[in-house]
Amino acid sequence: MQRHLITAAIPYINGIKHLGNLVGSQLPADLYARYQRARGNEVLFLCATDEHGTPAELAAAKAGKPVAEYCAEMHTIQAEIAKGFRLSFDHFGRSSSPQNHALTQHFAGRLADEGLIREVVEKQVYSNADGRFLPDRYIEGTCPNCGYDKARGDQCENCTKQLDPTDLIEPRSAVSGSTDLEVRETKHLYLRQSALKDDLDAWIDSKTDWPILTTSIAKKWLHDGDGLQDRGITRDLDWGIPVRRGDAEWPGMEGKVFYVWFDAPIEYIACASEWADAQGHTDWERWWRTDKGAEDVRYTQFMGKDNVPFHTLSFPATILGSAEPWKMVDHLKSFNYLNYEGGQFSTSQGRGVFMDQALALLPADYWRWWLLSNCPETSDTEFTWELFQQGVNKDLADVLGNFASRVTKFCRSKFGETVPDGGTFGPQEEELITNLDTRIAKYSEMMDAMEVRKSAQELRAIWVAGNEYLQAAAPWATIKEDEAKAAMQIRLGLNLIALYAVLSAPFIPDAATRMQDAMQPGDTDWPTSARAALTQLPEGHAFTVPDNLFAKVTDDQREEWTAQFSGVRE
RNA sequence: GGCGCGGUAGCUCAGUUGGUUAGAGCGAUCGACUCAUAAUCGAUAGGUCGGGAGUUCAAGUCUCCCCCACGCCA
Numbered sequence A: 001m002q003r004h005l006i007t008a009a010i011p012y013i014n015g016i017k018h019l020g021n022l023v024g025s026q027l028p029a030d031l032y033a034r035y036q037r038a039r040g041n042e043v044l045f046l047c048a049t050d051e052h053g054t055p056a057e058l059a060a061a062k063a064g065k066p067v068a069e070y071c072a073e074m075h076t077i078q079a080e081i082a083k084g085f086r087l088s089f090d091h092f093g094r095s096s097s098p099q100n101h102a103l104t105q106h107f108a109g110r111l112a113d114e115g116l117i118r119e120v121v122e123k124q125v126y127s128n129a130d131g132r133f134l135p136d137r138y139i140e141g142t143c144p145n146c147g148y149d150k151a152r153g154d155q156c157e158n159c160t161k162q163l164d165p166t167d168l169i170e171p172r173s174a175v176s177g178s179t180d181l182e183v184r185e186t187k188h189l190y191l192r193q194s195a196l197k198d199d200l201d202a203w204i205d206s207k208t209d210w211p212i213l214t215t216s217i218a219k220k221w222l223h224d225g226d227g228l229q230d231r232g233i234t235r236d237l238d239w240g241i242p243v244r245r246g247d248a249e250w251p252g253m254e255g256k257v258f259y260v261w262f263d264a265p266i267e268y269i270a271c272a273s274e275w276a277d278a279q280g281h282t283d284w285e286r287w288w289r290t291d292k293g294a295e296d297v298r299y300t301q302f303m304g305k306d307n308v309p310f311h312t313l314s315f316p317a318t319i320l321g322s323a324e325p326w327k328m329v330d331h332l333k334s335f336n337y338l339n340y341e342g343g344q345f346s347t348s349q350g351r352g353v354f355m356d357q358a359l360a361l362l363p364a365d366y367w368r369w370w371l372l373s374n375c376p377e378t379s380d381t382e383f384t385w386e387l388f389q390q391g392v393n394k395d396l397a398d399v400l401g402n403f404a405s406r407v408t409k410f411c412r413s414k415f416g417e418t419v420p421d422g423g424t425f426g427p428q429e430e431e432l433i434t435n436l437d438t439r440i441a442k443y444s445e446m447m448d449a450m451e452v453r454k455s456a457q458e459l460r461a462i463w464v465a466g467n468e469y470l471q472a473a474a475p476w477a478t479i480k481e482d483e484a485k486a487a488m489q490i491r492l493g494l495n496l497i498a499l500y501a502v503l504s505a506p507f508i509p510d511a512a513t514r515m516q517d518a519m520q521p522g523d524t525d526w527p528t529s530a531r532a533a534l535t536q537l538p539e540g541h542a543f544t545v546p547d548n549l550f551a552k553v554t555d556d557q558r559e560e561w562t563a564q565f566s567g568v569r570e
Numbered sequence B: 001g002g003c004g005c006g007g008u009a010g011c012u013c014a015g016u017u018g019g020u021u022a023g024a025g026c027g028a029u030c031g032a033c034u035c036a037u038a039a040u041c042g043a044u045a046g047g048u049c050g051g052g053a054g055u056u057c058a059a060g061u062c063u064c065c066c067c068c069a070c071g072c073c074a
Helices: A019-038 A054-063 A067-084 A098-113 A193-205 A212-223 A260-279 A305-322 A355-361 A364-373 A385-414 A427-448 A452-473 A475-481 A483-504 A509-519 A555-564
Strands: A003-008 A042-049 A091-094 A117-127 A139-142 A169-173 A181-191 A297-304 A331-335 A338-340 A381-383
Touching: A003 A019, A019 A042, A019 A297, A019 A331, A019 A338, A019 A355, A019 A364, A019 A427, A019 A452, A042 A067, A042 A260, A054 A067, A067 A091, A067 A355, A091 A098, A091 A260, A098 A117, A098 A260, A098 A305, A169 A181, A181 A305, A193 A212, A193 A305, A212 A305, A212 A331, A260 A305, A297 A305, A305 A331, A355 A364, A364 A385, A364 A452, A364 A509, A381 A385, A385 A452, A385 A475, A385 A483, A385 A509, A385 A555, A427 A452, A427 A483, A452 A475, A452 A483, A475 A483, A483 A509
Parallel strands: A003 A042, A003 A297, A042 A091, A297 A331, A338 A381
Antiparallel strands: A117 A181, A139 A169
16 A cells, blocks of 8 residues: 655635636645545645735735734635535645644754854835835835836836835835835845755756656756855744744844745645644654655645745755755646636736635536646646536536436336346447456556546546447347346446446546445445446446436526626625 | 747647657537437548758657747746
8 A cells, every 4th residue: 555645735825716726736636635545545635724924914904803813714714615626635734833833943943953044134124104024025116217106126017127125216115105114134044045956956856757847947946047045034024933943042033933935835744743633643754754654655746837946946955954854745746827718817816716706606526627627737728618618518417427317317217226137248348348447547547647637538538438338239229129138238337337436536526426326336446347347236236316417507607607707806 | 138838620738769641629510329418429521730941761749040928037
């Protein structure tokens, strides 16, 4: 039995994510987790909310709530939506957890002990009215280059010129609009990533099976310009993990917190600790410490391409730098972007379909199937309502749903709601078995390789194989000449439904459950032989005719939704 | 501006280290069937693989230039 540690990129707390975010990490991670569990492997599938940082503080302020309260509420909302999409996390944690506080402080202490932390005194803009330091992008003013009056302190959106906050003419706080700003000196900790560059480089080089997208991004950051730069890991904020050196105070760093990018990936580890606590045991290091049982763990991360630098460089730098035997990622599956009706999905602009909205329209399976079977694996891909409608109607309603419907209803009308007996397999059935054995092997191979779209293609082909068989066998014609043969044919059809339930479960778990409820198979293990799978329902076994598994998306719905989601949210 | 990923049938996408007549699904057209959610099954049509030059016996696949779209620039 293999052991799989699987993490999906942790979503930021300040709002509900859109379908592009979902398909880029959580959904394919869930597909893989469900598949590995179905294969009988041990799986720990973790995700969490990323809760620290200025955007969270500002979102809380906008909502008129204390930031801790705001984060707690948003975490609950995101957890509910995750459940709605049937994301089968073993634990959905929080980067603000006590476990992550302790672990983040531990890592910082270790890095300092290894000589990989340096202290830097730098100048930052302080807003007296807001009573806080302002990150560069929260300072607005007039661009000295083009005169645009809403340029941000890091860059002018109008002329794209890189800026320093002190370049701005008439700078003001983007938080309060106050112009009562001053430049203050403040001390911060920097992680000496540059010292780890060669180690990281060698580590990336050893990952020959990673997607090109992943390694090319990592290599670019390692070698571009002056190479990998040291990064600040602390901030002058209230909301975050207090800077401590392990268990000890960090002199001179009082009142400061770790920067969100530093503590967020550590939550992948802390989340396992949270999971163990929630399970009532302490046995989580066997997933994360190679000296404590994680030697045989295979660790896979899922994320969108924008997250690749953090997962290939920043987080590994933290782990390598600690000089402790933490588990490093084995495979990193990254995704491109999903576009929406010719443009981008955008959280900030409220463009596209958000996770809560999607679930209000249709059950999770519709979204899971379409998004996974069209996921942006090798290039950006396009979501349009027309493509969505065509895809789910054809694949789910017509090919799979209708198959279950025609088989069960035909059986009910001719033989009743029990598996009919009589007849034996002939050439057509043998051909189907051979075909299915090949296709199931291919499907499993693609799932093992995390080839999401190709897996979906194979699964669909397996569904189609059932219709092909039925069309050729034509039990509705056979029954007029040879009732026993028709019984055998439809018995095979009923077994196919039970087989489809098992094979389809990673993609469409709810429909799979309904197929199983209808067929009541004794065995729901992953099939090793099509012949065994297609003879498992005993003759005389009772079943029920399920309601249609999938209703079609109508043209009226499509038009309504296209219009409803043409603008921006809120 | 620099860098990165792409530009393959009407649409969405596959095309391994260059090698026989470039593939899939959808959509379209025609046919078969009538058990089923007017579903299914079969067949057909559709591409000078963004443009140009080059390397090679052979290029969607390598090199160079150009055009277009998208992304990143700590």
